[in-house]
Amino acid sequence: xxxxxxxxxxxxxxxxxxxxxxxxxxxxxxxxxxxxxxxxxxxxxxxxxxxxxxxxxxxxxxxxxxxxxxxxxxxxxxxxxxxxxxxxxxxxxxxxxxxxxxxxxxxxxxxxxxxxxxxxxxxxxxxxxxxxxxxxxxxxxxxxxxxxxxxxxxxxxxxxxxxxxxxxxxxxxxxxxxxxxxxxxxxxxxxxxxxxxxxxxxxxxxxxxxxxxxxxxxxxxxxxxxxxxxxxxxxxxxxxxxxxxxxxxxxxxxxxxxxxxxxxxxxxxxxxxxxxxxxxxxxxxxxxxxxxxxxxxxxxxxxxxxxxxxxxxxxxxxxxxxxxxxxxxxxxxxxxx
Amino acid sequence: xxxxxxxxxxxxxxxxxxxxxxxxxxxxxxxxxxxxxxxxxxxxxxxxxxxxxxxxxxxxxxxxxxxxxxxxxxxxxxxxxxxxxxxxxxxxxxxxxxxxxxxxxxxxxxxxxxxxxxxxxxxxxxxxxxxxxxxxxxxxxxxxxxxxxxxxxxxxxxxxxxxxxxxxxxxxxxxxxxxxxxxxxxxxxxxxxxxxxxxxxxxxxxxxxxxxxxxxxxxxxxxxxxxxxxxxxxxxxxxxxxxxxxxxxxxxxxxxxxxxxxxxxxxxxxxxxxxxxxxxxxxxxxxxxxxxxxxxxxxxxxxxxxxxxxxxxxxxxxxxxxxxxxxxxxxxxxxxxxxxxxxxxxxxxxxxxxxxxxxxxxxxxxxxxxxxxxxxxxxxxxxxxxxxxxxxxxxxxxxxxxxxxxxxxxxxxxxxxxxxxxxxxxx
Numbered sequence: 190x191x192x193x194x195x196x197x198x199x200x201x202x203x204x205x206x207x208x209x210x211x212x213x214x215x216x217x218x219x220x221x222x223x224x225x226x227x228x229x230x231x232x233x234x235x236x237x238x239x240x241x242x243x244x245x246x247x248x249x250x251x252x253x254x255x256x257x258x259x260x261x262x263x264x265x266x267x268x269x270x271x272x273x274x275x276x277x278x279x280x281x282x283x284x285x286x287x288x289x290x291x292x293x294x295x296x297x298x299x300x301x302x303x304x305x306x307x308x309x310x311x312x313x314x315x316x317x318x319x320x321x322x323x324x325x326x327x328x329x330x331x332x333x334x335x336x337x338x339x340x341x342x343x344x345x346x347x348x349x350x351x352x353x354x355x356x357x358x359x360x361x362x363x364x365x366x367x368x369x370x371x372x373x374x375x376x377x378x379x380x381x382x383x384x385x386x387x388x389x390x391x392x393x394x395x396x397x398x399x400x401x402x403x404x405x406x407x408x409x410x411x412x413x414x415x416x417x418x419x420x421x422x423x424x425x426x427x428x429x430x431x432x433x434x435x436x437x438x439x440x441x442x443x444x445x446x447x448x449x450x451x452x453x454x455x456x457x458x459x460x461x462x463x464x465x466x467x468x469x470x471x472x473x474x475x476x477x478x479x480x481x482x483x484x485x486x487x488x489x490x491x492x493x494x495x496x497x498x499x500x501x502x503x504x505x506x507x508x509x510x511x512x513x514x515x516x517x518x519x520x521x522x523x524x525x526x
Numbered sequence: 527x528x529x530x531x532x533x534x535x536x537x538x539x540x541x542x543x544x545x546x547x548x549x550x551x552x553x554x555x556x557x558x559x560x561x562x563x564x565x566x567x568x569x570x571x572x573x574x575x576x577x578x579x580x581x582x583x584x585x586x587x588x589x590x591x592x593x594x595x596x597x598x599x600x601x602x603x604x605x606x607x608x609x610x611x612x613x614x615x616x617x618x619x620x621x622x623x624x625x626x627x628x629x630x631x632x633x634x635x636x637x638x639x640x641x642x643x644x645x646x647x648x649x650x651x652x653x654x655x656x657x658x659x660x661x662x663x664x665x666x667x668x669x670x671x672x673x674x675x676x677x678x679x680x681x682x683x684x685x686x687x688x689x690x691x692x693x694x695x696x697x698x699x700x701x702x703x704x705x706x707x708x709x710x711x712x713x714x715x716x717x718x719x720x721x722x723x724x725x726x727x728x729x730x731x732x733x734x735x736x737x738x739x740x741x742x743x744x745x746x747x748x749x750x751x752x753x754x755x756x757x758x759x760x761x762x763x764x765x766x767x768x769x770x771x772x773x774x775x776x777x778x779x780x781x782x783x784x785x786x787x788x789x790x791x792x793x794x795x796x797x798x799x800x801x802x803x804x805x806x807x808x809x810x811x812x813x814x815x816x817x818x819x820x821x822x823x824x825x826x827x828x829x830x831x832x833x834x835x836x837x838x839x840x841x842x843x844x845x846x847x848x849x850x851x852x853x854x855x856x857x858x859x860x861x862x863x864x865x866x867x868x869x870x871x872x873x874x875x876x877x878x879x880x881x882x883x884x885x886x887x888x889x890x891x892x893x894x895x896x897x898x899x900x901x902x903x904x905x906x907x908x909x910x911x912x913x914x915x916x917x918x919x920x921x922x923x924x925x926x927x928x929x930x931x932x933x934x935x936x937x938x939x940x941x942x943x944x945x946x947x948x949x950x951x952x953x
Binding site: 229231239272366393 | 596597615616804899905914915917
């Protein structure tokens with residue numbers, strides 16, 4: 190019965206999806222992009238004191254809006270909780286979901302979504318008090334661990350300790366907030382969640398220097414933007430805006446110096462910024478200077494990272510694996526040609 | 527022989543003061559706090575717990591920082607006191623959500639009008655201002671969401687014309703209420719289908735009155751809690767009464783529909799209904815349909831609350847002696863007359879505590895909308911914490927939100943007690 194019900198739902202969703210003329214046309218007709226972001230994830234999406242949307246995912250959507258309309262403000266941000274994010278995308282309430290969402294097999298296939306790439310390689314980490322004297326997760330045998338119940342982090346934790354032949358005692362919590370309170374109150378030796386969240390939390394503890402985020406990352410959490418199945422052109426647009434930001438960093442194109450590349454001998458830069466002769470962006474239905482606008486909106490990948498997650502933001506996350514491949518990271522975009 | 531009386535008191539003895547242990551502070555303490563061993567122990571324990579709580583809370587709250595720029599600054603100044611700066615920075619968001627700052631006057635005015643509109647309902651003395659309570663819902667919708675003044679007023683114009691049409695028919699031409707009602711309904715339907723939109727267009731040209739449109743995405747904070755809570759409360763009450771009456775009806779179809787509705791809604795958690803509103807409805811509507819999320823939530827909350835209200839009122843109806851029904855019938859009153867004059871006034875009076883209980887519960891349940899991504903105060907708290915400046919702030923935000931909810935719920939409770947005292951006839 191349940192299967193039948195779900196089947197009917199899926200059929201309806203597909204029928205609904207089928208009536209789209211094309212997401213790009215819909216977006217252009219509407220005059221703005223509907224971007225699903227988190228209702229609150231430090232560094233990734235929130236609103237600032239003046240009510241303006243800010244964050245790493247927010248800046249990506251602004252770049253996408255700039256690519257389409259030439260205006261980074263032509264985007265409406267729809268805050269979505271993790272409970273409703275996928276259905277909101279499937280039902281067409283948003284055009285794109287950029288909500289620090291982990292790319293997994295089943296989300297890609299079973300939920301009928303297309304991930305556009307990875308904009309942040311996250312992973313599960315541990316925070317400990319320095320006085321504990323622990324320098325590595327391999328020394329955590331027998332530790333009490335504060336862990337959010339019902340999350341993938343809980344499963345990762347069990348797997349990791351089992352693999353390494355260690356034991357631990359879980360202290361279950363409802364969310365990151367409770368984990369943090371329990372950890373500070375001394376109910377557990379260490380608390381674990383995505384490393385990006387640990388860094389953000391640590392900076393705002395009473396004495397950040399008393400706490401340490403252990404260097405090991407025990408799981409892969411590649412976060413990225415995603416769209417519905419069924420509109421490949423739209424997926425291409427989202428994917429290549431992301432790639433353009435990465436390439437821009439690789440080539441050293443920044444928000445500030447973007448206008449000074451007219452005389453470069455690098456043909457890829459001309460293609461990217463639309464300063465050359467060939468207009469390859471017409472293939473996806475974007476204006477020739479779309480990527481120029483996208484980079485101009487919030488800068489290249491590195492600048493967006495720096496402003497929202499890096500030193501400027503106060504969260505102080507190191508680039509690590511999220512650095513460009515030319516600088517020892519794994520961020521690598523296919524060529525723009 | 528006369529008995530010799532040695533002494534006859536000429537004056538009454540002046541009443542001596544009661545023993546010091548029975549009056550004043552000591553007397554009160556003895557009677558209320560130390561009347562027995564058990565009570566004395568409980569009193570001492572309670573005082574102990576209150577003191578240790580306040581011992582920490584008062585210095586924490588009293589010495590709190592109000593003007594720092596971030597949590598980090600608070601912690602660097604003095605980590606042991608509250609960091610209320612987050613409220614200084616964000617109180618407007620907690621009240622108005624993401625409503626555009628230059629339009630804050632609109633929700634404020636809506637709230638002031640709300641207070642004015644409920645006065646005639648709460649206090650019979652001011653019943654002559656009831657007309658304001660009638661126009662308030664339209665006014666509130668227009669103020670909050672904006673758009674053309676006429677597209678809201680047309681609803682009132684249409685309904686008024688329909689009512690006038692009905693009354694004219696009854697007075698002049700027809701005796702049959704049923705036929706008149708059907709004709710009036712058709713008249714109103716024709717008005718809304720064919721006449722209203724050209725008329726609105728015309729009025730917009732002649733006298734354009736409009737406010738900038740604010741979409742539901744921007745609604746949040748206590749404004750949203752009040753929109754959902756007040757609409758739910760006001761709408762669920764009449765629906766609840768009808769459901770309660772329907773459940774007791776002798777007509778099997780009506781009875782079955784009412785029982786089915788009540789039992790279904792009561793059997794499902796509110797959060798499930800909210801998920802249906804947020805997630806499932808979209809699957810069934812054609813894409814691009816803009817069925818407002820706040821409206822969807824309001825409808826679900828109303829239905830949920832109406833089912834509970836129906837049962838509360840049914841309890842009141844059941845508490846009424848059967849003789850009341852029979853007496854009103856023997857007076858020759860029709861069903862509706864007897865409900866209006868005899869049954870409901872008594873049944874509702876009995877149900878007041880239960881009704882207000884449901885209202886308060888509903889108002890607090892509005893915080894559940896944060897789970898389906900609406901930015902009510904609780905949802906905003908997590909948004910605010912996602913700003914690195916305030917990442918890690920918990921108590922200050924929740925204390926403030928709790929206090930706001932307490933004020934509203936306490937107000938409702940006080941009014942219900944006032945109403946109970948006022949309506950108390952069995953002295």
